[in-house]
Amino acid sequence: MNKTELVHPVEGIRLAAAYAGIKNGVDESSAEGLLDVVLIEICEGASVAAVYTRNVFCAAPVLVAREHIESVTPRYLLINSGNANAGTGTAGLADAVACCEAVADAGTCSRREVLPFSTGVIGEPLPASRITSVIPDLLSQLDQSAWAEAAQGIMTTDTYSKISSQQFELDGERVTVTGIAKGSGMIRPDMATMLAYVATDAAVDEDVLQACLRDAMAASFNCITVDGDTSTNDACVLMATGRAHAAKITSTQGDTYHKLLIVVRAVCESLAQSIIHDGEGATKFITIEVVGGQDESECREVAYTVAQSPLVKTAFFASDPNWGRILAAVGCADIENLDVTGVSINLGDVCIVRAGERAADYTEELGQAVMQRNEIVVQISLGRGDAAAHVWTCDLSYDYVKINAEYRT
Amino acid sequence: MNKTELVHPVEGIRLAAAYAGIKNGVDESSAEGLLDVVLIEICEGASVAAVYTRNVFCAAPVLVAREHIESVTPRYLLINSGNANAGTGTAGLADAVACCEAVADAGTCSRREVLPFSTGVIGEPLPASRITSVIPDLLSQLDQSAWAEAAQGIMTTDTYSKISSQQFELDGERVTVTGIAKGSGMIRPDMATMLAYVATDAAVDEDVLQACLRDAMAASFNCITVDGDTSTNDACVLMATGRAHAAKITSTQGDTYHKLLIVVRAVCESLAQSIIHDGEGATKFITIEVVGGQDESECREVAYTVAQSPLVKTAFFASDPNWGRILAAVGCADIENLDVTGVSINLGDVCIVRAGERAADYTEELGQAVMQRNEIVVQISLGRGDAAAHVWTCDLSYDYVKINAEYRT
Numbered sequence: 001m002n003k004t005e006l007v008h009p010v011e012g013i014r015l016a017a018a019y020a021g022i023k024n025g026v027d028e029s030s031a032e033g034l035l036d037v038v039l040i041e042i043c044e045g046a047s048v049a050a051v052y053t054r055n056v057f058c059a060a061p062v063l064v065a066r067e068h069i070e071s072v073t074p075r076y077l078l079i080n081s082g083n084a085n086a087g088t089g090t091a092g093l094a095d096a097v098a099c100c101e102a103v104a105d106a107g108t109c110s111r112r113e114v115l116p117f118s119t120g121v122i123g124e125p126l127p128a129s130r131i132t133s134v135i136p137d138l139l140s141q142l143d144q145s146a147w148a149e150a151a152q153g154i155m156t157t158d159t160y161s162k163i164s165s166q167q168f169e170l171d172g173e174r175v176t177v178t179g180i181a182k183g184s185g186m187i188r189p190d191m192a193t194m195l196a197y198v199a200t201d202a203a204v205d206e207d208v209l210q211a212c213l214r215d216a217m218a219a220s221f222n223c224i225t226v227d228g229d230t231s232t233n234d235a236c237v238l239m240a241t242g243r244a245h246a247a248k249i250t251s252t253q254g255d256t257y258h259k260l261l262i263v264v265r266a267v268c269e270s271l272a273q274s275i276i277h278d279g280e281g282a283t284k285f286i287t288i289e290v291v292g293g294q295d296e297s298e299c300r301e302v303a304y305t306v307a308q309s310p311l312v313k314t315a316f317f318a319s320d321p322n323w324g325r326i327l328a329a330v331g332c333a334d335i336e337n338l339d340v341t342g343v344s345i346n347l348g349d350v351c352i353v354r355a356g357e358r359a360a361d362y363t364e365e366l367g368q369a370v371m372q373r374n375e376i377v378v379q380i381s382l383g384r385g386d387a388a389a390h391v392w393t394c395d396l397s398y399d400y401v402k403i404n405a406e407y408r409t
Numbered sequence: 410m411n412k413t414e415l416v417h418p419v420e421g422i423r424l425a426a427a428y429a430g431i432k433n434g435v436d437e438s439s440a441e442g443l444l445d446v447v448l449i450e451i452c453e454g455a456s457v458a459a460v461y462t463r464n465v466f467c468a469a470p471v472l473v474a475r476e477h478i479e480s481v482t483p484r485y486l487l488i489n490s491g492n493a494n495a496g497t498g499t500a501g502l503a504d505a506v507a508c509c510e511a512v513a514d515a516g517t518c519s520r521r522e523v524l525p526f527s528t529g530v531i532g533e534p535l536p537a538s539r540i541t542s543v544i545p546d547l548l549s550q551l552d553q554s555a556w557a558e559a560a561q562g563i564m565t566t567d568t569y570s571k572i573s574s575q576q577f578e579l580d581g582e583r584v585t586v587t588g589i590a591k592g593s594g595m596i597r598p599d600m601a602t603m604l605a606y607v608a609t610d611a612a613v614d615e616d617v618l619q620a621c622l623r624d625a626m627a628a629s630f631n632c633i634t635v636d637g638d639t640s641t642n643d644a645c646v647l648m649a650t651g652r653a654h655a656a657k658i659t660s661t662q663g664d665t666y667h668k669l670l671i672v673v674r675a676v677c678e679s680l681a682q683s684i685i686h687d688g689e690g691a692t693k694f695i696t697i698e699v700v701g702g703q704d705e706s707e708c709r710e711v712a713y714t715v716a717q718s719p720l721v722k723t724a725f726f727a728s729d730p731n732w733g734r735i736l737a738a739v740g741c742a743d744i745e746n747l748d749v750t751g752v753s754i755n756l757g758d759v760c761i762v763r764a765g766e767r768a769a770d771y772t773e774e775l776g777q778a779v780m781q782r783n784e785i786v787v788q789i790s791l792g793r794g795d796a797a798a799h800v801w802t803c804d805l806s807y808d809y810v811k812i813n814a815e816y817r818t
Contacts, residue, residue: 057765086733086737087736089765122736123767232736232740310719310809314810322532324532327496331464357501358496358532396810397810401805401810
């Protein structure tokens, strides 16, 4: 989060975070355990939209949440960090349901009105009783302004919490959009667990809200993932409480929908970029921008192929303008009949490849100067159409290996 | 190379290696520069088969070699390491042709009878005059037993040279198969440059030899690559001099073809495994074996997805039995309608996942014991057919990052 950014509460949303001993480590400022269970309460009458992982080994909470949201609009989101409750079979399903039941019993709603989420190590049994034991405390501490605590409570290997908040006017009324997210190993984000919870006090029909979430994700969280959302636990939830005074948005065609989408998308983009900035071991923020493609899909294929190449990533880490690796990665992308003589590549404002070969005016010094920066844009022009796409990624450093080698130690 | 393995010369093949100052560094044993240009002479009447990269940005020498071999059977292979002559446009093509011409002029053959190969940094102009200046020396030093020097001369980031040699009987006559190879960053081998040169003194029709190369590669070099051979420079050449006394092999149906294929494949497998053992920063040799698939293609997709996951690779480096990462990688593979309850995973002889969830009898200690080994087999059973495939890979260590970050410094 941009530290100067204000976090605006969202009328109709209350949050609380607690320490249940699921996540290892201690908060150095308070010498207490790290927050690892979060409860989000959604007011009655709200609309809720959700998108989940496409990994076939999706985690138990994903299976439960998918089923619950089909029958009724949720009133509570229960999230734990430190344990993904994935690969845990029927016992994991029972644990996820038990956690929902504990919230339902104490919060006087039905079990199906609670959506469970988990993030952390895969394949370990969920310590459900530790979660259920803190639920009474969580319910009693629910607070409109506890967004920062909630953002901390969902963190795993994140080194800082991720919040974004914006306000805008709709029908002359002030409307708020506030969200939190957590990231993970960002070199292969399809393996990562990404969770994001975004709320607005706008009033929005549930199917329109689902479209808004889909449209916002396409330009944000899906630009940092490889092939959609394919970890075992990925989830993104968009809530609209309807407590603002603007009229209800009932169609994706109108002006009000687009105004809302712009702000929801901006909040999601900010969260997605925070995830990349905090990518495991990341020292650089890299935008791979592909233009001149025949369609968006081939632009994305090229962008992902470059963004995922360990050789490209280690060159960025070393600030080495080894642009041949970018060229080789473009050549590896799975697209049809690419004419290499139409391809140009810019590193920042320096043209490194023109018409498929090293630009005549390129010098190592020019490339080096761009590579020293912390934020680098690589623009690849395929020279065969008008479509474009971008992907945000980071470099591959020693610390990526360190973090992932020592994750469970 | 297995150090106790004998290298058998191949009648009709002579080799030489020289220092031309293209590759940085010094041979510590002799204080001389590293060998970086290799010439292989093929006797008249031989058959030659070759397979090249599918990367659309294929290097200049690949374009030239492909064109040359179409019109005539080659007499010389000229290989330099230290510079890939890729992304070098028309100047690169002219350089590759000039090198061939220098061999042709001095060796009294046509330019088209020379195939050029380059490996090393992409995008730098090839110092062709340094190569051409050593060609007279190379021609005068050609020797049947210089396989070891040739293997050294083609190395780039390899830490040791790779040779394999076997003899067998065909029609009661002794036949030899000897080969050399070089590897590269093996975590994303589609980005790597792999070169391999294998020769036999068997007599083989050229189209049969091409089939033999294709069949041998499918079980060897193609089991260590992601999607075929997609670096800018990958090439594999199989030569048959016909100098042994066995009858000429003119069909892929006969018994003699299969005898030859078995040995060529064994030599290629040995070279391919050496490349993985010497993978950049590799500390472990990992076999990903997928069984029970509907077809080989889906088994390969699963094997590659697991073998390429940085999270799986770092867990292997850390000897951490974080099997959840293997499970998540299987779930990410792009295959249709996988029923997770049919999936089982073994780590060595330890069952870690049974029917899609953690095996009841699995303990961390059992997994840990397997993870400590230097050679690990992961067997993944999809439980929905009889097809199988395997991929050889290595772990992702600090040294991978170090080698690739410092490659050009």
